[in-house]
Amino acid sequence: MAEAVDSMCEEKIMHKEVAIIGSGIAGLSLAHELSCLGIGSAIIDRQAVAGGQAAGFACKATDSCQRCGACIVHDYVSKVTIDDMIEPLLSCHILDSSRTSAGFELLLNEVPARIDQAKCSGCGICKKVCPSPGAIRINPYTGSFFIEYSECLLARGFSCSVCEQACFDDAISISSESVPKKVEALAIAIATGFEPFDATIKKRFGYGRIPGVITSLDLENLFRSGYFQNMGSENSFSSIAFVQCVGSRDIKIGRNYCSRVCCGYAMRSARLLKFMFPSIKVTMFFMDLQTFDRDFEDRVMAASREVDLIRGIPSEIKLGASGKPEVVYNDNDDEVRVEEFDMVTLSVGMGPTTPHIGGYLGFIGANSGNYGDGSFGNPDPTTTGVFRAGSANGPRTIQESIEHAAHVACEIDRYLCKIKSGVDVE
Ligand SMILES: Cc1cc2nc3c(=O)[nH]c(=O)nc-3n(C[C@H](O)[C@H](O)[C@H](O)COP(=O)(O)OP(=O)(O)OC[C@H]3O[C@@H](n4cnc5c(N)ncnc54)[C@H](O)[C@@H]3O)c2cc1C
Numbered sequence: 001m002a003e004a005v006d007s008m009c010e011e012k013i014m015h016k017e018v019a020i021i022g023s024g025i026a027g028l029s030l031a032h033e034l035s036c037l038g039i040g041s042a043i044i045d046r047q048a049v050a051g052g053q054a055a056g057f058a059c060k061a062t063d064s065c066q067r068c069g070a071c072i073v074h075d076y077v078s079k080v081t082i083d084d085m086i087e088p089l090l091s092c093h094i095l096d097s098s099r100t101s102a103g104f105e106l107l108l109n110e111v112p113a114r115i116d117q118a119k120c121s122g123c124g125i126c127k128k129v130c131p132s133p134g135a136i137r138i139n140p141y142t143g144s145f146f147i148e149y150s151e152c153l154l155a156r157g158f159s160c161s162v163c164e165q166a167c168f169d170d171a172i173s174i175s176s177e178s179v180p181k182k183v184e185a186l187a188i189a190i191a192t193g194f195e196p197f198d199a200t201i202k203k204r205f206g207y208g209r210i211p212g213v214i215t216s217l218d219l220e221n222l223f224r225s226g227y228f229q230n231m232g233s234e235n236s237f238s239s240i241a242f243v244q245c246v247g248s249r250d251i252k253i254g255r256n257y258c259s260r261v262c263c264g265y266a267m268r269s270a271r272l273l274k275f276m277f278p279s280i281k282v283t284m285f286f287m288d289l290q291t292f293d294r295d296f297e298d299r300v301m302a303a304s305r306e307v308d309l310i311r312g313i314p315s316e317i318k319l320g321a322s323g324k325p326e327v328v329y330n331d332n333d334d335e336v337r338v339e340e341f342d343m344v345t346l347s348v349g350m351g352p353t354t355p356h357i358g359g360y361l362g363f364i365g366a367n368s369g370n371y372g373d374g375s376f377g378n379p380d381p382t383t384t385g386v387f388r389a390g391s392a393n394g395p396r397t398i399q400e401s402i403e404h405a406a407h408v409a410c411e412i413d414r415y416l417c418k419i420k421s422g423v424d425v426e
Contacts, residue, residue, distance in 0.1 A: 012179065012180065012181045012182060013181075013182045013183075013184060014042055014087060014089075014181065014182070014183045014184070015184045015185075016040050016041050016042040016087065016183060016184075016185050017034075017039045017040050017041065017185060017186050017187065017416060018034055018039060018040070018041040018042075018185055018186065018187045018188070018189055018412060018416075019041070019042050019044060019104065019106055019183045019185035019187075019188050019189070020041050020042065020043045020044065020188075020189040020191055020389075021044050021045075021094070021188065021189065021190050021191060021192055021357075021361075022043075022044075022045060022052065022190065022191035022192040022193055022390075022392065023043045023044075023045035023047070023050035023051065023052060023080075023088065023090065023191075024051065024052020024053060024054065024055075024191060024193045024390060024391070024401070025051070025052060025054050025069075025072065025073050025076060025390065025398050025401050025402060025405075026052075026191040026193065026389040026390020026391060026392065026396075026401040026402075026404065026405045027043050027045070027052070027189070027191035027389065027390070027405075028043070028050060028051070028073070028076040028077060028079075028080050029076055029390075029401070029402040029405040029406065030189055030191060030389045030390075030405035030406075030408055030409055031043050031080055031083070031085075031086045032076060032079050032080060032083070032086075033405060033406050033409035034085075034409050034412065034413075035083050035085040035086055036409075037409060037413050038085075039085070039409075039412070039413065039416065040085045040086070040087075041085070041086055041087070041185075041189075042086075042087040042088075042089055042183050042185070043080070043086060043087070043088050043089065044089045044092050044094065044106070044108060044183065045088075045089070045090050045091075045092065046091070046092065046093050046150070047090065047091070047148065048090055048091045048111075048113060048137075048146040048147065048148060048149070049090065049137075049139050049140070049141070049146060050077050050080065050088060050090060051073045051074070051076075051077050051140065051141075052073070052193050053193060053194075053196075054069070054070060054073045054398050055073050055074075055077070055140050055141075056140060056220060056221070056224065057069075057070040057073075057220050057224075058070060058220055058223035058224045059071060060223075060265075060268040060269065060271075060272045061272075062271055062272055062275035063275065066268045066271065066272070066299075067295075068264075068265065068268050068398075069397065069398030069399055070398075072398055072399070072402070073398065074140075074141060076402075077141060089108065089110065089181065089183070091110055091111040091112070091113065091149065092108040092109065092110045092111075092181065093108065093109045093111065094106055094107070094108060094361070095107045095108060095109050095180075096362075097361045097362055097363065098362065098363070099363045099385075100184075102184070102186070103184065103185055103186040103187065103385065104184070104185050104186075104187070104188050104363070104385065105182060105183070105184050106182070106183045106185070106188075107180065107181075107182055108180065108181040108182070108183065109178050109179075109180055109181075110178060110179040110180070110181055111149045111178055112173075112176030112177065112178060112179070113146065113147075113176075114147045114149075114172060114173060114174060114176055115144070115145055115146050115147055115171055115172050116171045116172075116173070117139070117142060117144050117146070119169045119170065119171035120144035120145055120169055120171040121144075121168070121169050121171075122138070122142075122143040122144050122145065123168060123169070124138075124145065125166045125167065125168060126145055126163035126166060126167055126172060127145060128166075129162045129163060129166045130162065130163055131153065131160065131162065132151055132152060132153050133151075134148065134151045135147060135148055135149075135151040135152040135153070136148075136163060147163075154174065160174075161174045186385070186416060186419060187385045187386070187387065187412050187415055187416060188361070188385065188386045188387070189386075189387045189388070189389050189408065189412065190357055190361075190386065190387070190388045190389070190392050191388070191389040191390050191392055191405070192353050192357060192392045193353060193390065193391050193392055194350040194351060194352065194353060194391040194392070194395065195350075195351050195352065195353050195354060196215070196217055196247075196348045196349075196350065196351075197246060197247025197248070197255075197348040197349045197350070197351055198247075198348075199215045199246055199247070199346045199348055201247070201253065202246055202247070202346070204315070204316045204317070205243065205246065205314075205316075205317045205344075205346055206317045206318070206319065206325065207346060209319075210317060210318070210319045210325050211319075211323060211324070211325075212324050212325045212341070212342060212343050212344060213317055213325050213343075213344045213346065214343065214344070214345055214346070215246075215345065215346050215347075215348045216262070216265060216266065216269070216345055216346065216347045216348055217348065218345075219269055219345050223269075223272070228273070228276055228277075229276070236342070237277060237280065237342050237343070238277075238279070238280055238281060238342060239280065239281040239282075239283070239340075239341045239342050239343075240270075240273060240280065240281075240282055240283075240341060240342060240343045240344070240345065241282075241283045241284070241285065241327055241339075241341045241343075241344045241345070242266045242269070242270060242282070242283070242284045242285065242344075242345050242347055243285045243313060243314055243317075243327075243344060243345070243346050243347060244262055244263065244266060244284065244285060244286040244287060244313070244347045245258075245259075245262065245286070245287050245313060245347065245349065246346040246347055246348050246349065247259075247348050247349040247351065248262065248349030248350075248395075249287060249349075255349065255351060257394075257395070258290055258395070259349030259350045259395040260290060260350075260395040260396065260397065260400075261350065261395060261396075261397050262347040262348075262349060263286070263289050263290045263347075264290075264397065265347070266284060266345070266347045267284075267299060267300065267303050267307075269345070270282045270284060270303060270306070270307050271299075271302075271303055271306065271307075274306045274307070281308070282306065282307045282308065283307070283308040283310060283339075283341070284307050284308070284309050284310065285310050285312060285313055285314055285327070285329060286309065286310070286311060286313075287311070287312075287313060288311075289309075310329065310331060310332060311332065312329060312330050313329075314327045314328055314329040315328050315329065315330075316328040317344055318338075320340045322340065324340050324341065324342060325340070325341055325343075325344045326338050326339065326340050326341075327339050327340075327341060327344060349395070350391060350395040353392070357392075361386075363383065363386070384425055385415065385419075385425070387408050387411060387412055387415075388408070389401070389404055389405045389408040390404055390405055
């Protein structure tokens, strides 16, 4: 396959010192740090829009900033977009990879954008007519729409052009062809991030089955879509519960680690809801509140005046007679209680991405690097020249991912200095 793509993309070869896989906050900040050190990079992402998962988070400011970090991602996207040292390769899927005498080669397939961002007015008719939920998404930076090809019917071999036919702006061209590309680099940085825990695995919490049970990512979408802001003054939304550690600190499902971010994001969301609906009852079920942030303890103290904190994870969430979720839990006096809420948010944790990177980067050991082990740098000798940044290497907040990427940039700089001066790096 390598030769086939080679001959197809003779003129599309890109030489960069570092190829970064993943354009989340870790990949973006790593590219920026490398650029500050005079090192050029290409950022490869299979998504059409840079920023990773945090690009979809809502600002959690109340009457003051809650330091959620969502806006930082937008700042980094702007920095990277105007930096000549950085080449963003979005909508690019890795077809093949190899180690060469000079470093690494990655063969990519660039899926065409299909929606011309300059022509799209953001009317949203394409999203309304699209038969595949999730295929047409809004660009959080521009307000225009783009196609997430992996969700599109075309990616599954069907023929469909309803969005193209419906578009008033003549911005959609479904028939565009994929473009093969090749990147040659001296080092590889894996910044492929994490996958949120699939809440349907915890059947006793009824996600997908009981109306009103949502995940923290669903809650982000509700904030972003203006769902709460658009509730009329006579709304009946009066109670919400947060269930912490869903898919974290759970030895039974092989996740015996803390995801580090959930206490912070749940507490910020709780405070924002309290700010929007002062009379709402907010209850948080937790195992142990984690205080990784500098000012977290102060914020917990402030929140505990507004939020009912109950130590213990509910045993079950049931469908109540009124059609709302009922939470079964032991209260702080160890009495079993059943309480109805309008909404229950499951605070889902962070886990490794699937498939394992070893599946598409042939030179990575199948077991290299365990998610949550906290280590960084080269996980084993077979991966010399390959680095991991951000949450690809364990659960991290946005700020922690930026700090980790800065550290990795120094590691890469040292590595490049060594290979350029002929020092043995094996
Ligand atoms: C529900 C929830 C809420 C959160 N809220 C907060 C918060 O309020 N504040 C905070 O600081 N942190 C929060 N976090 C944590 C935050 O999401 C992470 O710190 C941040 O996203 C890590 O960035 P990253 O770049 O490491 O990974 P990601 O954001 O996961 O980015 C990884 C990128 O790599 C790309 N990628 C993956 N695999 C491939 C591949 N094979 N080929 C090409 N590209 C690939 C992906 O498309 C993605 O763009 C939250 C996490 C969750 C689950």
